[in-house]
Amino acid sequence: MRTSFPKEKLRVALLENIHPAAEEAFARDGFSVTCFPKGATGEELAAIADGATVLGIRSKSHVDPSTFGKLPRLLAVGCFCIGTNQVDLRRACAAGVPVFNSPFSNTRSVAELTVAEVVALMRRLIVKSEQMHRGVWDKSAEGAREVRGKVLGIVGYGHIGSQVSVLAEAMGMRVVYYDIVPRLPIGNARAARSLAELLSQADVVTLHVPATARTKGMIGAPEIGAMRTGVLLINNARGTIVDLPALAVGLRSGRLGGAAIDVFPDEPAENSEGFQSELRGVANVILTPHVGGSTAEAQEAIAHDVSGKLLRFINNGSTTGAVNVPEVELPEQGAGGAGGVGGVDQAVEPGDATPDTGVPRRHRILHFHRNVPGVLSKMHSIIADLGANIAAEYLQTNQDVGYVVLDVDPSDGEAILQRLRAIPETISVRMLW
């Protein structure tokens, strides 16, 4: 029985107007792609993605536990965005479905916005612009400063923080940074020993840390009190990091000279919802609706990044970049390379040959199983019983599942799959050839 599966029959469902670069990548590789403008959840999502091998979403769709039962062919989920909260990751892991995202494709967008805001706050651009829109001509240098020579304090020297550092130094700023992990300075930047040390020196403080228990309320009344008078504060990271009522008091009292805030503790779920904040109406405060990473370039970069990760998993088995299953980085398949793609529980007729050389292809078996002792030895016995030779083996586990990849010399793929499927701990198994 031949059960090989032509790629054009493998369906990719892309929701929420994902950038066309993703559709192009899958179509170029031979997949059948359907795109939907809207997000979906529950029954609606299951209906839209019916029969899909790959599901691509952004932040509006929700993949809840019941979805996995309704999409039995699903091999992988791509979150074409930064976060993955909208997917039940534990359930996806238990179903052997890797979830991929793109955490760093918008790094440059956030860094550029941050640098623009440093200049805008220093020159009180927003105040001037608002006055002009109201018909007020106030030509004066009062409160306007150059950024050259000023000290920029970067809290969190990761992907974004270090990019901001480079751009700020190019404008002549002096950079001091604070990170809980030792980070090599870039250019002439200097590491502060503590947050307090940074706060005591900076003319502008910009936050680039993740939302963690430790960063919750990291900038509150005591920290604002420890800053130099007239300091500018920028938060393009996460809304939980700054105590906004304390910030509003600091700004209104003149202790702080201005702020730029892109992220809020309670952000509206829809554009149609209004925006409430104690910062509305405060002078020299730039408010933006969590758009720090939202640029055309970032959207395109995300589409390339996530579709690339999904295609590698489907075509080669690598789970590199997955957020919920063990990461296994695999080489190209030996003896002629990958010739076809099996869906869940699908195999290929024995004896397939590479079209170019006539040499039978090595089979790659991809096996997700519950992480309990003894599964690997059961797999080895089955392969030995069937007289197949294991050419290479890769294994990674997390708390819940194991992911084993076996490259075996050409053999009876269907028999191997049937026997592996019968192991009680097996979650899913597929074969590339």
Ligand code: NAI
């Ligand atoms: P990253 O993980 O590359 O860097 C974060 C850095 O913060 C790391 O070096 C880490 O060691 C450090 N850190 C963690 N806890 C710390 C603490 N308590 N004190 C000091 N340093 C600490 O992250 P990346 O990509 O640079 O992102 C930074 C922030 O920007 C994240 O919160 C991310 O969610 C946010 N972000 C916001 C966007 C927007 O649209 N406004 C878009 C993209 C990211």
